[in-house]
Amino acid sequence: MTPVTTTKSPFEDLLAALIRESGALTVLLVTRQGTVFSQGGDTSYMNTTAMAALVAGMFSATREVARMVGEDQFSILLQQGERRHIHISLVAGEIMMIVVFEDQARTGMVRHACRRAAEQMAVVLPQARERETMEKDISLPAFREYALNLIDRIFQT
Amino acid sequence: MPYVGFHNKEISFKIVYYGPGMSGKTTNLVHIHKTLVPARRGDLVTLDTAQERTLFFDFFPVELGRVEGYAVRFNMYTVPGQLYYEASRRLVLDGADGVVFVADSQHQKIEENCESFLSMQKNLRSYDMDLQSFPLVLQYNKRDCENPIPLGVLERQLGLNGVPVYESVAVKGDGVFETVKKVTQLVVEQFQI
DSSP states (O other): OOOEEEOSOTHHHHHHHHHHHHOOSEEEEEETTSOEEEEEEOOTTSOHHHHHHHHHHHHHHHHHHHHHTTOSOOSEEEEEOSSOEEEEEEETTTEEEEEEESOGGGHHHHHHHHHHHHHHHHHHHHHHHHHHTTOOOOOHHHHHHHHHHHHHHHTOO | OOEEETTTTEEEEEEEEEOSTTSSHHHHHHHHHHHSOGGGBOOOEEEEOTTSOEEEEEEEEEEEEEETTEEEEEEEEEOOOSGGGHHHHHHHHTTOSEEEEEEEOSGGGHHHHHHHHHHHHHHHHHTTOOTTTSOEEEEEEOTTSSSOOOTTHHHHHHTOOSOOEEEOBGGGTBTHHHHHHHHHHHHHHHOOO
């Protein structure tokens, strides 16, 4: 099992800039497995864990749909609501960037800001991966022992 | 493939409940969800049809707590069991760190159980999972049915050796925690960075 790892997020600044430039409400970076690993803007109104799981499912389903019509994938998904809209795009082929915004007239601006942020992230991502090898601070035997104790306690029969 | 976030100090594992239609996958998850104290679980998300059959997946996170400074979470998923949702089942298995195969103990379901298990193996292989070492638990559910499939039958038919097996009656909660405990233990024991 090769884990997906991230480190001190250089993405936070990029996400803050994206929020500033696009006027969006929220931005989440989500792995293909459906885990949030960075976020920006206001997330207080949202269950980000469930959101990540649902969007990952939605994106992977859409990828299969794309293949059925002869595309590798649809790189952008746009969901329009009454008040809020969601723009989802793929970064470096593996991370989903979810942007929630309210003003529909800003769709173009959001799309532009997302594209720019995605380009920057694609550059930063390999550097972050390199650095994370130096930051591994988990003792695996201790981790396993303590986690197994917690499992015993939580799933008591 | 567990998620390890060094910057946000978080580790998440994905556990998938797989099995034929109506074998009790969602019932397992619902029981775990309602039995855990609220601090240990997030909201249960269900994507089902009007007939309450799972359409895409059910999902909720189990918060294990802090380990070595990391918040550890198990993201629990089910797959839809009905035959024609094969594509969805494959998608949900993507990135799974452990699987519980929920078999239906009713005698007439032997073939359906085997077909579902073989499709699971095929789907896991499509993600390059090593089936020999992959954390897997076999649960014989609905043990309260008349004339249940004897333990060992599915293992023999599927050529399974050394896979942990549990009996359960998920609607009553019997055997549910034993099963989830085992699969989470296996996943943690296999965890590598």
